[in-house]
Amino acid sequence: MHRMNRLALLALPLALAAPAMAQEAEPVTPASIVEAAAPEEWVAIAPEDLLVMDLAPDAAGRARQVVIQLMPAPFSQPWVENVRKLARAHWWDGTSVYRVVDNWVAQWGDVSEEKPLPEGTLATTGLPYASRPSRLNRPLIEEYLGNAYEGITDHRIAWLDGYADWPRTGHYADMEMWIDGWPIAADKNGEGVWPIHCYAHVGVARDLAPDTGTGAELYAVIGHAPRQLDRNIAVVGRVISGIEHLSTLRRGTGEAGVYEYRAEDTPIVSVRLGSELPEAPQFEYLSTEGESFARYVESRANRNDAFYTVPAGGVDVCNVQVPVRAAAR
């Protein structure tokens, strides 16, 4: 077989992956598990949870649309509310992507920092980044958070510190899991849960603490997950389509990776909530509470298709991307 194609098997975004083969002899892969998931395991993303950002076309005239899924309650909700307000006010129209740093972030908003925020923008200074698990209303999660972290065998809720056989401890939290389609971290005593910075996740740029940013200046991660930002910045969403329109932008050469000249900025034509658009793109994610997702995580941690000779036996939470796909209209 062509050697590019083999390496490529790993690389294909799930939505583009070849259909799983029907033959029993075919090895189980993350892609084949996702492909075989029952229709009812896919969860539609509500239009008001989608942020649709149209950048100016590229030099060759090609459209550049970036779609962001917003973080659900109880995580980062004051900032998410501000993001919805800013979108409804069409505040980002005419602003730009003005800062791009390799292996770090692409950042957008009002580079002049002079544009007034919409009336009703929530004050966020000093707000905490972690939430109380009691707000989750998720019996399963609460049970785990409340017990002694022993005997966990459900791979959807894992990375326990020294007790679980698999997978093993994270560096940035005592516990990592998925809730409502999102990777979430928690501390050992169950006092707090918080969203994670992974590739393509979107956060709120800010000044020094206790400032936490309003949500007007946003960034998307375009490199290795900067987990040190967890609990230090509000994570409000993730790019689910079009991240390449941000990750391929020329890196800024000015201070801190801000473009030196405004002509280098990438203009933002419009940012809209999906609920504002008559023809909004539709997406769905694979439920992280279902059996297919549990199998998917286990497969990600123990690749046994023909390309792999040594399964890792564990997996970084940011290497388990929650499957998201365009939904039939």
Added chain:
Amino acid sequence: MHRMNRLALLALPLALAAPAMAQEAEPVTPASIVEAAAPEEWVAIAPEDLLVMDLAPDAAGRARQVVIQLMPAPFSQPWVENVRKLARAHWWDGTSVYRVVDNWVAQWGDVSEEKPLPEGTLATTGLPYASRPSRLNRPLIEEYLGNAYEGITDHRIAWLDGYADWPRTGHYADMEMWIDGWPIAADKNGEGVWPIHCYAHVGVARDLAPDTGTGAELYAVIGHAPRQLDRNIAVVGRVISGIEHLSTLRRGTGEAGVYEYRAEDTPIVSVRLGSELPEAPQFEYLSTEGESFARYVESRANRNDAFYTVPAGGVDVCNVQVPVRAAAR
């Protein structure tokens, strides 16, 4: 302070970071530790360990040079030797970057797969990716690998499974550490050590096992560290300058992210060993055996400068980039 600048503090490549302030009041940061390192802690990279790849200029006529540091012994040496042979034969001249996948890799070589390899190219089929620690000739490492993993306090050699207070276990190995400037993983029984896939690391594309690739088709990681490839692919180096010339390339839309049309490829003008070039760029890395590096790792795991309110208390090995800088000629 300008909010962009604060987020940016985290982002600055070390070589571009502002000099550490002399005032005692300034917080210690990873950048200030590196800045304060003694000159003798910097290790020159030998010219024969540098691979200098000149891509064709970009659409605006700007030069695009990518510099790769090759992996030292005992890691991946048959492939590294092949890479040196291919460079000396000028084998890559006229080949191209033909495959780019977002959050995955940029891959280059001979897309036709018809170009004959130089005489003397080593057969690598079936060779192991891990090395025996006994080949390391490093008493310090051998001592750690040989003991019961208890009581480790040296942060340069850490990530021990359940014993060390800090940092905590990795997902992909029992132990992670740095040797001769490189992140390295090891298994619990000390039987093997192997190089790691982090952002910008360079590996050898291959067909299905037992094929291991020759080194003619290479890729650089341009996304979150694909650690599941560790021990499944030979890691032969890392991009130490110019990774942005690969990470910003348009993503391929053909099968597996290969460009659909050869006109989309980025031509490779030349690839040379530093030792072949009269005016080779010179680089040095911060010794991973010195005190400054130990402090740097600890600082990366416990950011306490003004931007951070919650230090992580641990750090992913791929978030501890070994400082590399251009050396004075």
